[in-house]
Amino acid sequence: MQVISFIIPCYASEGSVALVMDEIRSVVAQRPEYEYEIVAVNDFSPDNVLSVLRQQAAFDPQVKVIDLAKNGGRHNALICGCHYATGDYIVFIDDDLQCPTDQLWNLLAPLESGNYDVSIAKYPKKKQSGFKNFGSKLNDAVANWLLGKDKDLKFSNFSVMKRFVKDEVIRYTNPYPYLSGLMLRATSRVTNVVMEERERTIGVGHYNFKKSFALWMNSFTAFSIKPLRLSSGCGFVCAALGVLLALYTIIHKLLVPTVATGYSSMMAVMLFLGGMILFVLGLIGEYIGRIYISLNNSPQYVVRETLNVQRETAVFETGSQR
Numbered sequence: 625m626q627v628i629s630f631i632i633p634c635y636a637s638e639g640s641v642a643l644v645m646d647e648i649r650s651v652v653a654q655r656p657e658y659e660y661e662i663v664a665v666n667d668f669s670p671d672n673v674l675s676v677l678r679q680q681a682a683f684d685p686q687v688k689v690i691d692l693a694k695n696g697g698r699h700n701a702l703i704c705g706c707h708y709a710t711g712d713y714i715v716f717i718d719d720d721l722q723c724p725t726d727q728l729w730n731l732l733a734p735l736e737s738g739n740y741d742v743s744i745a746k747y748p749k750k751k752q753s754g755f756k757n758f759g760s761k762l763n764d765a766v767a768n769w770l771l772g773k774d775k776d777l778k779f780s781n782f783s784v785m786k787r788f789v790k791d792e793v794i795r796y797t798n799p800y801p802y803l804s805g806l807m808l809r810a811t812s813r814v815t816n817v818v819m820e821e822r823e824r825t826i827g828v829g830h831y832n833f834k835k836s837f838a839l840w841m842n843s844f845t846a847f848s849i850k851p852l853r854l855s856s857g858c859g860f861v862c863a864a865l866g867v868l869l870a871l872y873t874i875i876h877k878l879l880v881p882t883v884a885t886g887y888s889s890m891m892a893v894m895l896f897l898g899g900m901i902l903f904v905l906g907l908i909g910e911y912i913g914r915i916y917i918s919l920n921n922s923p924q925y926v927v928r929e930t931l932n933v934q935r936e937t938a939v940f941e942t943g944s945q946r
Contacts, residue, residue: 628652628732628784629711630662633701637719638673644717645680645687647725655729662687663705664719668695673719681931689931696925699801704925706794708933714790716783716803720824723782727819731784734815741789742807745782746816778816779804799922862900869893 630648634641645662652660664687666674677689688708692701702716713735717723724745734740785793785807792810793803807814 625657625659626713627659627661627711628713628715629709630660630715630717631702631705631709632662632664632717632719633667633698633705634664634673634677634719635667635669635695635698635701636671636673637669638671638676640721641673641719642676642680644719644721644723644725645684647721648717649684651725651728660686661709661711663690663708664688665690665701665705666692667697667701668692678931685932687931688933689929690927690933691929693926693928699803700924702803703794703796703801704927706790708930709790712787714785714787716781718781722822722824724819724822727817728784730819731782731817734817735784735786740813740815741811742785742814743783744778744814744816745780745821746778746818747780747821748818749821776816777814780821797924799924801924858900859904862897866893866897 632641632644641664645664648660648662652658662680662684664677664680666677666689674689674691677687677691681687681689690704690708692704706714713732715728715731717725727745731743731745734743789807789810793806796806
């Protein structure tokens with residue numbers, strides 16, 4: 625009998641996470657050939673979600689609870705859950721009831737057919753703010769460029785992957801995980817399944833600008849050196865323009881000796897070049913800083929407590945396999 629592991633990152637969801645688990649049980653019951661387990665990761669939530677998770681774990685032994693000692697963000701929490709998931713299929717699902725859990729079997733069908741290794745829900749219209757829609761489009765454009773992702777392939781909060789993909793994902797032990805990149809690094813057999821995202825009925829979203837920017841930086845620096853190559857290209861173009869401008873200025877001065885020296889244009893060029901230099905230095909510094917933190921073995925997550933977890937999985941509780 626095959627097992628489906630549901631990984632739920634939990635943050636400020638004490639009013640909804642139990643309902644998500646109830647719906648999971650109801651949907652899985654439709655297919656007796658499947659068993660389930662739920663790995664709920666409390667990402668240092670400020671509310672009483674841990675108490676709700678404790679109740680669920682006491683009621684259902686198939687619910688594993690992982691309590692993290694500090695907040696690390698959704699991707700770190702999902703990576704943590706992957707270490708404790710033992711199923712043949714791994715489902716990423718949110719804690720806010722927006723994921724259409726009733727469409728699970730449609731999402732799983734491409735993997736059951738053997739044609740794909742990862743299946744991701746594709747929402748024609750995302751039920752989120754304009755700012756988040758802009759951020760999603762920007763992140764998608766960056767992924768297309770940096771990771772070579774098919775522009776028609778979209779990532780979302782509801783997805784399922786085979787166990788071997790999960791095993792490859794958890795091999796990444798650095799403190800800046802980006803799951804989309806890790807999935808694409810493991811396999812190219814990834815597909816979308818179109819479905820409607822639900823309206824948010826409980827709670828509010830917690831992906832603010834700071835978290836969105838941090839995730840964008842992970843995608844921008846973790847899996848490619850293309851930004852460094854782009855900065856080198858910009859430097860070459862600016863140098864070439866500088867040479868051409870210098871030649872033009874000399875020739876123009878020789879032909880028209882009375883021409884006045886342009887103070888404003890010179891300041892504009894200096895400001896532009898100075899800005900480009902600072903931008904490139906900042907980009908290099910970002911790479912170097914992340915390398916330094918990674919070399920210091922900074923963990924992806926730290927586990928404070930677990931419930932319904934076998935002791936042999938405790939080796940992962942520091943978030944590092946080094």
